[in-house]
Amino acid sequence: MKRLFGMVCLMLFAVTVWGQGQDTIIVSRDGTGKYRTVQEAIESARAFMDYTVTIYVKNGTYKEKIVVPAWLENIEIIGEDKDKTIITYDDHANINKMGTFRTYSVKVEGNNITFRNLTIENNAAQLGQAVALHTEGDRLKFINCRFLGNQDTIYTGAKFARLYFKDCYIEGTTDFIFGSSTALFEDCTIHSKRNSYITAASTPREAEYGYVFKHCKLTAAQGINKVYLGRPWRPYAYTLFIECEMGKHIVPAGWHNWKNPDNEKTARYAEYKNTGEGADVSQRVGWSKQLTKKEAEAVTVENLFCTHDNMWKF
Template sequence: MRNQGQFILYFLLALLSACTNFSEAGNGTQAPNLARLILVDPSGKGNFTKIQDAIDAVPSNNSELVFIRVEPGTYREKLVVPADKPFITLSGKKASSTIVTGDDSGDIFGSPTVSVLASDFVGRYLTIQNTFGLGAKAVALRVSGDRVVFSACRITSHQDTLLDDVGRHYYRNCYIEGDVDFIFGNAASLFQKCHINSVSRGGGFITAQHRASPLENTGFVFLGCTITGLTNTFLGRPWGPYSRVIFALSYMSSAVLPQGWDDWGDSTKQRTAYYGQYECYGPGADTSKRVPWSRVLTGEEVSPLLTTDMVNQQSWFRNAPTIFN
């Protein structure tokens, strides 16, 4: 299985090649900096006072870029971006002042404050939170579309904060907080320069990746991230038997437990889960006491990730439009 380390990174290369034209997304004839503008303003000075009303105004089978600008405020809404409404950008001005909040719990598909089912979606400068609290599944954000980007967002809850469900996703400069399995799902996702913070009071889990088959090109890669916590936390545990997670060039505070990973009480998953670390630093990054079935990756194994345009966010990121119709 010597090449397995490269295999997880090659799936991200395929992901990248599929997304290199993401900034050109649209109907194929429209300039990428041209978009329809919809303004959401709780004071009543925009097109709508509620975000969901703005989303609902986008036609089914949408083929044009739509930029929904959300003015500062706290929006107590349960948002759904339907699968037949691609090419939407939802943008606040600052995550600290543009807050979408809910408090549902109990089901990972029913509780999310925000559910993105559409492809070619961009979320910018938003706080997305579920304030239910401890003791139940309470998702803040569900992402089930393909080619989805979140930039400079705050995503917070406790258990099951981010349902990174299916599709190819890029999270850049985001803050993600929770305590139990709070980044989970079966997407192929790159987290770049994100701050991952555990609020577990002891023995929490950051990731629960759900890859169920060796044929699935899914997994989570954390590149240049910061990992912190209140007390101590595991980097992850395998929700699916072939769970795959890599941390590369990331800072790990002392909140990261020395063993790093947990097998979720099923030792058979130790043979199939793929958990790796490359050139991380900080008091929690010491690999000498990691579980023996995790991997310390070599430069050769990670070079496909670190020497391609994967680290260039412009390959993924649709810039804000400058012309509106």
């Protein structure tokens, strides 16, 4: 019965999130598309659509502060080339006391939204927190995208929301993947630009999973040699690295308690069969965990995204 439930969940996830597009809107900076900005194209879509609209964005630099509102669903935003289709802005937390959560370049509030083949960047000077991607919606997918920034590059803001990152490049300095959502990062490159921390999860106690990195590659800029896998932004933070390649910049201890020993009692930090110079677990902190084969095999798409009372709500 459990296996059947998992198969049904996966089928529904695929149908809902990977639906086929029916309408296509072209965006181009040179005026050859229907719209010249991505935000104009987003605002042209109907509320609560039951079919998929594709927004195709031609190569160019789009300096916009974009919001995909909560009343939009089933939107695919697809770039022409991930390296040449760039959405960028430059807000940071210390501009007019803006604070972290208003600094986003792209904020996604709607559900069932897909981004593919483009770059989302916050190119603010390193003067404070500066979010490139801020997510609030559920069932969001990011495929073959680049996320460029420094501190706080990706903020996953909604508790129990489900996010999927596939074949993405994510860079930053401090806590550059942070928040409370459940997110699977698969076959991604995670690049550290400073001696600091990669993740700062704030996973709710009730959530079975938080951040899962699977088959990812952890790299660093030249001279960077002291990077922690994560520190708990809130108690019960969950972060797992499974079969990832870790560079020598990862510190032997692996994890940090954010200078609060009480976090060691609740943080859910784990690893399984990672490789590379940074994957040696002989000196890992005692409050982190090495999964067994059986435990690792249980970390599936079905279990990450479908283990809850309601089919889509954790």
